Amino acid sequence: MNHKFLPHTNEDIQQMLDRIGIKDLNGLYAEVPESIRFKGDYDLPEAMSELEIRAFFEKLGQKNSLLTCFAGGGVYDHYAPSVIPNLLSRSEFLTSYTPYQAEISQGTLHYIFEFQSMIAELTGMDIANASMYEGTTATAEAMMAAFHNSKKADTVLYSETLSENIIGVLKTYAHFHGVTLRPVKAEEGVTSHEELKKQVEAGGVAGVIVQQPNRYGIIEDFTGFADTCHDKKALFIVNSVASDLALLKTPGEWGADLAVGDIQSLGLPMAFGGPYAGYMCSTEKLMRKLPGRIVGKTCDSRGQRVFVLTLQAREQHIRRQKATSNICSNQSLMALYATIYMSIMGKEGMKEVAQTSYDAAHYLCEQLTATEKAKLVYDKPFFNEFLVQMKERDAFFDKAVRNGILPGIKVDDDRLLIAVTEKRTKEEIDTLVGLL
């Protein structure tokens, strides 16, 4: 044995075996039946040195193309201040466990409290939990929370304007959890209030899920939605893109009971899909129905203001088979990422990012449609993402990729969903338009 991660010398091993009173390492597995002992070789390469590992991943990395990103669909290429990765790499944050031992985890507990506070501010909701895996599963948790909140109703409605992957996750969770899940039709790219009303008034609805901005980037008008839900005791659930809420009317203002979404837009790397984190907020009334970890204020034996994991009676490890959620962790490090992001950008920077993204997207949309080769599919207000129709969609897409640009996400046969953030320069946008 001689590996940098394995500190035991042969002498150590011998001394320890002697103390235990067995002959060799094999003897540590004496009770494991011979028939199931593993005696073969794993199908793995030989150990690599650090230099070889660097070279290996360098080579693998070259098989990926770094593209100027105009794709969104829930994942946005926002600017990340250099402070964040630097602070995140502090190993007191990186290598610590869930803060069960409050005495030696005040760093984590303080930043989670800050995270909860900032997310509550952003969403306009009373409270937020310590974070969820990511946005799609957070939405499924909200669906289940609504299901359990209602004594009789077993149906949850979702707008057809939810992103496709969110709908996919909802369908899966609903199937196994026994939730009846029904779509609410969209008209002209937005949720039909008419249709929603009809379905809610028919009864048996525990919750309604909508998305802001929706799957086409459109800013929907939810006026009256909350009343429609509350009249029939259904929960109103809004999924939003976190960073857009610096400017947008908040889930709280729309009258949401639960607000969920992904925090990737708060400067997190796109990272080919993860790790991100989800957020989940509720009204004070629903505090004890909220799944996941929550940090609260208290005091210690020395009279100091301190923070601690609280309301744990809700959690799965206490409730076991009576649990209504199996979430037993958060995405602490990513929550820290977003917390530092919001501290750095602050009250003004968050608005500036949102406004610049909004302006840049509208500028690009104007330029593209002016060519008359692209047409805006829905004439509705949008934020920093929009859907266009173009005859030569595939040719344009391929040409852009050849030029190092990811021009958006393909939708149907002739549509393209395009997102712009503050990170895109005017030159990049003009180049993209020039390719059309």
Added chain:
Amino acid sequence: MNNKLYGNLIFELSHPGRRAYSLPENRFGHHPLPDACRRAKDAELPECDEMTVVRHYTNHSENNFGVDNGFYPLGSCTMKYNPVINEEISSLKAFTDLHPQQPVETVQGALEVEYNIQRALASITGMADVTLNPYAGAHGELTGLMIITSYHQQRGDTKRTKVIVPDSAHGTNPASAAVCGLEVVEVKSTPEGLVDVNDLRPLLGDDIAGMMMTNPNTLGLFEKDIPEIAKLVHDCGGLLYYDGANLNPLLGAARPGDMGFDVIHLNLHKTFSTPHGGGGPGSGPVGVCEKLIPFLPKPHVIKTKEGFAIEDCRLTEEYSTADNRIGGYLGNFLIILRAYTYILSLGRNHIKEVGPLATLNANYIKECLKDDYELPIDTLCKHEFVFDGLKDKSTGVTTMDVAKRLLDYGYHAPTIYFPLLFHEAMMIEPTESESKDTIDGFIKTMHVIAKEARETPELVKEAPHSTPIGRVDDVLAAKHPILTYRQLIHDMESEE
């Protein structure tokens, strides 16, 4: 770690007019957001300069204790060393700057990572294929149970609605079963701490979807009757689920696939060295046997003649077992990349040494401490073992007190009051990363604490003394919940 509490909140350092960011000039012209779409009031986020933010979070970090600070014998959590090279590789722009919906031909390197680790984990566990999509261990459990349920439903075997879970199981097992819509049936443990096969037999029938097991179990004991249990469960038509929380001691020794498990989940943040990050992000891949491959969630990475590709969900109105989606994309990619780096660092040969050395460390501590601490089950353990508090209970010093006293000596506490089988449970897991020197130091400290408990019990009962804060008032936190800064301010104002 700094033993003085820093204690500020970023909001308390905020002054209107300060800023910590810089952005390029907006050259896109002003496009007003319609008033009807706009929030009425700004979010009250902090306004600080950059250095204030940097110092604030640096100071927070110094009130934290991580694996890099010292020994973390936290049972069932496998707090092994988190190699720094993993961090370097996972921060390469070639991986961090990829959009998850880029065309597959532009992400062949990322897909190769995913495919290769699917194969590596399949080989290490003896399974046919693996999905990397689950975001955490609990999410993996749920995914695994969905696969089991899908299998039965697909065959029209719809009355299998129960899942058997040992009484020693992690609390997540029954919770995941409940979320999956399954009813939990508990099987008892024998006095020796193993699943009681005689208690199991009558539970088995045509209503059993499967059985969940952790092996070694939460007492750190290898379930040696596993071949018989696997046969019994399979004979009744059920499937066997492996909770991979405790896989570490089996590296180089045994594989769940060879034991008869049909579905497994792994915790990359335990066995495969990815950092716990204060509670996440983790990653909980799920492996399956051949016949369950069609039920793996989508998207899934496959290898074709033309290169690596993604099998995605088909868009259908109705639910279909072949199109289960359990998350946005292909899992926590950068965590998966870290685990792959770890596997390559150890390679085929050294990875086999992990299990035996983790097991050696645990047995050594157990043998050295069982004179002072109550060892309810005195037998070979695997990666961890459980004491039932101090041997001498006359002083009233509890497991909680011992755990808190350990903090004073610069150690993280063991897992306490779990498993629920013993009142004063104290679960110790050293991992293979710790040297004999570190472990000898810990053993010495545990003896000192036992002596203190006999001679100066108050010293232990009032511990910790040298941490940034003393014991916290959990009851106050739950009775009078203050969960945001806004509530905190409001509360202070109403007190005045």
